Amino acid sequence: MAELHFFTGTMDSGKSTLALQTDHNHAARGRVGQIFTAHDRGGPAVVSSRLGLRRDALEVTGDFDFWAHVVGSLTQGARIDYLVCDEAQFYSAAQVEQLAKLVDELQIDVFAFGILTDFRTLLFPGSARLVELADRVNVLQVEALCWCGKRALHNARTESGVMVTDGEVVVVGDVDMADEPAAEVAYEVLCRQHHRRRLTAARAKAVSLAPEPLPFG
Structure with a gap:
């Protein structure tokens, strides 16, 4: 029986890498699938991983209809065994x-x-509906870490290095790197405590709370 799976985690927890690996594993067993994405940091119609993996995909816009797309493809003779939706x-x-x-009607x-x-x-509305409807909800085991070393639970948005808590919900950016200048819009994963305090790695370093990188690796 087909199932709806939802894999979730913070930014930097390997979701896109796992999406590409999932497609590879199923394709290697002779199954035929399609890959979808929306607002990927690498640009439209592509799934990109921070490990350097990239794959062309179909861009999901606000008016995209999965049912109409798949039924139309099947009607034209295409085979679709699974969908990977990043x-x-x-x-x-x-859309969820x-x-x-x-899944239910076509066993995809x-x-x-x-x-x-x-x-x-x-x-996010899409994620909320996935939690409500998915047959399986899987929290990724690769945990992103806050600058303090605790498990990162939240995605903080920074603008020119300053954390913000209001603005447009959908603004594309990547995870800020500690050894690079602050981007105009970027994201940083934080534990709940430091997200509540708006205490990013840069701010913590400025007040000498995190003078050196944590000794991981």
């Missing part, structure tokens, strides 16, 4: 419901990957 937090609730319908496996909450710590 950046699923940006899908609408209606279309994915569930594909769906593997969705996404972040649970936005930079304000509020659930």
